[in-house]
Amino acid sequence: MDVSKRLIIVGFSGFGKEVYWLARRLGITVVGFLDDNPAVQGVTYRDSPVLGTVDSWVNYPDCLYVIAVGSPRIRKKIYENIAASGMPQFATLIDPAAVVNSEFVSIGEGSIICAGTILTVDIVVGAHVIINLNCTIGHDAVIRDFVTVAPLVAVSGNVKLSECCEVGTGASIRQGVTLGQGSMLGMGGVLTKNVAENTVFFGNPAKAFKTIAG
Ligand SMILES: CC(C)(COP(=O)(O)OP(=O)(O)OC[C@H]1O[C@@H](n2cnc3c(N)ncnc32)[C@H](O)[C@@H]1OP(=O)(O)O)[C@@H](O)C(=O)NCCC(=O)NCCS
Missing domain, CATH: 3.40.50.20 (Rossmann fold)
Structure with a gap:
């Protein structure tokens, strides 16, 4: 920039x-x-x-x-x-201590990638996304607009985080899993299955806790 x-x-x-x-x-x-x-x-x-x-x-x-x-x-x-x-x-702010190569990753306007975060290959990050400190984002992940990823989150390959999703500190997401629009995985959660829209999950394995207004 x-x-x-x-x-x-x-x-x-x-x-x-x-x-x-x-x-x-x-x-x-x-x-x-x-x-x-x-x-x-x-x-x-x-x-x-x-x-x-x-x-x-x-x-x-x-x-x-x-x-x-x-x-x-x-x-x-x-x-x-x-x-x-x-x-x-x-x-679009990408910390100098983040590992992001624009040849392999696209990042939309207004997004913030914090120090220590690594995005590998063939990843799409939308607009106004926040990926906080020390996260790993695996191959072919898709992170839609207005998603927030808290520190120390592991997003595996082929994961899809739909618009306005939120992932809490220290959570892990199994490869290929999709979080529906507006859903949230609580801190420390281990997500093994797809999540419907506007639902809060937490725990290991993560279970539905409540729904939230769209
Ligand atoms: C999942 C979450 C959204 C739930 O928040 P909430 O709706 O306000 O729920 P509460 O705090 O009232 O907790 C309800 C119960 O769930 C438990 N709980 C809450 N979050 C939990 C989590 N992530 N893992 C395990 N248990 C959790 C609480 O201890 C409480 O248990 P109790 O009923 O036995 O007392 C929230 O706890 C969370 O994980 N937020 C993410 C925080 C974060 O990562 N911040 C990033 C800052 S950069």
Whole structure:
């Protein structure tokens, strides 16, 4: 990506601060954060202030944007709210300590790949995906838009994570398994079978725990 461009991070949270760190590791200047929480307006992290609410992005049309919000549903909602008033240019942030070769892997705009994560071959990652620290993503995996993968997750070959899926810290997914849209595998889960849409699974072997609203 063009490191001469300046970045605005949407979401002033713990993960937002980690994305600030990632951007700085890439040599990108972070202009500031946007967040709808009134309590954080004007607060500064390092040299970067909270500039305003998310809808104020229109005041900075020349900046790159990334949505650093862990929840897939909330991230998608923020994206839709931004898109309602135009379309900024989204950055795709790949930590220098991630192993990703664009000859073998495609990654959509707005996605974030954190340090220590390895993606091998013939993998498709959609837009606005977050793959956190120290994950492994195996061959032919498909990771759709707005998916969140927490740290230390092992995604085996040919796994499909449908739109807005979430995988908790330290979970493992058997090869070829599909998580339906909006579903979640809890931290530490060992997933051996396909998961329906909008369902939370956890445990070893992972079992359905509850459904969540689409
Ligand atoms: C699965 C999950 C979504 C359930 O959350 P929840 O609906 O709020 O459920 P609760 O915390 O009320 O837990 C309900 C019960 O399930 C148990 N439980 C919750 N998550 C569990 C998990 N991942 N594995 C095993 N048991 C779990 C709880 O201990 C509790 O047991 P109890 O009824 O005997 O007291 C959540 O626990 C989880 O795993 N989130 C992912 C966290 C994560 O990875 N964060 C990443 C940060 S970067």
